[in-house]
Amino acid sequence: MDRQVFNTKKYQSTVGGNAVDVVKNLPSITVDGLGDISVRGSKGFTVLINGKPTQGDASTILAQLPANALESVELITAPSAKYDPEGKGGILNIITKKAAINGTFAQVNVRGGFPSI
Numbered sequence: 601m602d603r604q605v606f607n608t609k610k611y612q613s614t615v616g617g618n619a620v621d622v623v624k625n626l627p628s629i630t631v632d633g634l635g636d637i638s639v640r641g642s643k644g645f646t647v648l649i650n651g652k653p654t655q656g657d658a659s660t661i662l663a664q665l666p667a668n669a670l671e672s673v674e675l676i677t678a679p680s681a682k683y684d685p686e687g688k689g690g691i692l693n694i695i696t697k698k699a700a701i702n703g704t705f706a707q708v709n710v711r712g713g714f715p716s717i
Contacts, residue, residue: 602676602677602679602680603674603675603676603693604627604674604675604677605672605674606626606672606673606674606675607671607672608622608667608670608671608672608673611625611667615668616668617666618662618663618664618665618666618667619662619663619664619665619666619667619670619694620635620637620659620662621667622667622670622673623637623662623673623692626673626675628640628690629675629692631659635659637662638689639675639677639689639690639692640677640689641689642689643689644689645658645689645691645692646679646690646691646692647662647691647692647694648691648692648693649661649693649694649696650693650694650695650696651693658692662694665694665696669696669697670694670695670696670697671695671696671697672695673692673693673694674691674692674693674694674695675690675691675692675693676690676691676692677690679691
């Protein structure tokens with residue numbers, strides 16, 4: 601009972617949003633007006649994506665993940681010794697759908713115009 605698993609399909613209000621919109625609805629997690637995330641009142645928590653640790657600010661990382669790419673969110677409130685002791689407030693493990701992270705993305709930029717007269 602060291603973790604709580606939340607299925608993201610239950611949160612239909614987050615369709616079209618990002619992972620922060622999903623996390624806002626979870627118990628023990630608060631998001632303030634500036635977008636800072638805290639777990640059980642502490643900002644000292646670790647974010648894992650598919651069990652792998654991430655670097656950087658939690659709110660920035662979660663803002664970049666689309667909500668429809670998430671399968672479930674695990675909230676580990678009492679991390680065992682196998683996890684890094686950095687996550688004192690807990691660990692937020694984001695489980696993505698298969699191939700959501702390993703997808704192929706493309707971006708095309710086209711410019712046009714007329715010469716100046």
